[in-house]
Amino acid sequence: MVTDLGGFAASTFKRGIAFINLPTTLLAMIDASVGGKTGINFCGLKNEIGVFRNASTVFLDTQFLHTLDRPNLLSGYAEMLKHGLISDHQHLTKLLQFDILHPDLCLLQQLVEHSVTVKEGIVLQDPQEHGLRKALNLGHTVGHAFESHALATHHPVLHGFAVAWGLVCELYLSIKRFNFPRDIFYELQSFVRDHYGRFPLDCRDYDRLYELMTHDKKNTAGIVNFTLLGDVGDIRINQIATKEEVFDMLDYYREN
Numbered sequence: 280m281v282t283d284l285g286g287f288a289a290s291t292f293k294r295g296i297a298f299i300n301l302p303t304t305l306l307a308m309i310d311a312s313v314g315g316k317t318g319i320n321f322c323g324l325k326n327e328i329g330v331f332r333n334a335s336t337v338f339l340d341t342q343f344l345h346t347l348d349r350p351n352l353l354s355g356y357a358e359m360l361k362h363g364l365i366s367d368h369q370h371l372t373k374l375l376q377f378d379i380l381h382p383d384l385c386l387l388q389q390l391v392e393h394s395v396t397v398k399e400g401i402v403l404q405d406p407q408e409h410g411l412r413k414a415l416n417l418g419h420t421v422g423h424a425f426e427s428h429a430l431a432t433h434h435p436v437l438h439g440f441a442v443a444w445g446l447v448c449e450l451y452l453s454i455k456r457f458n459f460p461r462d463i464f465y466e467l468q469s470f471v472r473d474h475y476g477r478f479p480l481d482c483r484d485y486d487r488l489y490e491l492m493t494h495d496k497k498n499t500a501g502i503v504n505f506t507l508l509g510d511v512g513d514i515r516i517n518q519i520a521t522k523e524e525v526f527d528m529l530d531y532y533r534e535n
């Protein structure tokens with residue numbers, strides 16, 4: 280939160296001053312402090328106001344995580360799982376085997392560095408999200424809707440938990456549309472269930488969740504646009520799903 284808020288303040292004060300990020304949560308190390316997105320929530324919607332501006336330097340040191348509570352550690356780890364899914368099988372396997380509940384922080388430092396390299400590689404090619412950077416939205420179309428809905432109903436959830444549940448939903452869509460490997464999906468699904476539990480979903484929430492997805496700033500004219508995968512590292516951006524497909528996905532999530 281501090282890198283988003285501090286970065287936004289620095290980016291707008293006197294039309295922008297330089298800033299350095301020293302992230303102390305796993306989520307900030309992996310995601311929020313790199314890539315140049317800064318922003319604040321507005322009118323109950325996530326990151327509605329913000330600018331792109333890179334920190335001049337980012338220091339990454341997992342020793343800060345000694346004191347971080349487990350939910351916040353898991354929250355950051357969800358973004359690492361996403362980076363594993365959009366990069367390669369070997370990295371994803373390492374992540375699914377790593378004991379994040381009792382982390383070896385030296386080993387985690389190596390995983391963090393690799394994870395940040397995945398993000399940087401994408402951001403460098405597409406800093407302002409016109410194409411490839413949308414890969415980083417995997418899990419986030421549904422995740423942001425879950426997060427906003429949870430906030431609106433006074434049961435807020437951590438960003439990474441919503442992303443983890445969103446990854447399961449969007450990989451289900453990836454199976455339907457691109458035959459994403461089922462064995463990897465089931466492995467990821469059970470990891471998410473064991474570590475993050477479940478988003479409490481009710482059929483009566485579907486319309487509101489769908490509306491939130493269409494309001495996501497990455498979508499236009501009431502269309503829901505997903506980033507999906509054909510396989511690990513096989514990224515398919517700009518995938519439009521119908522309301523029926525979205526409801527089917529939510530049915531799957533609720534029933535499984």
Ligand SMILES: NC(=O)c1ccc[n+]([C@@H]2O[C@H](COP(=O)([O-])OP(=O)(O)OC[C@H]3O[C@@H](n4cnc5c(N)ncnc54)[C@H](O)[C@@H]3O)[C@@H](O)[C@H]2O)c1
Binds near residue numbers: 305306354
């Ligand atoms: N800009 C981006 O690209 C981007 C990407 C991902 C997430 N985000 C945003 O980041 C926000 C979440 O940020 P966050 O996960 O860094 O959480 P946070 O800043 O809210 O911190 C979570 C809690 O951990 C505490 N804390 C921080 N470091 C600690 C440490 N080392 N030991 C013990 N406690 C510590 C904080 O005081 C706070 O209570 C969300 O709003 C999300 O939307 C932005």
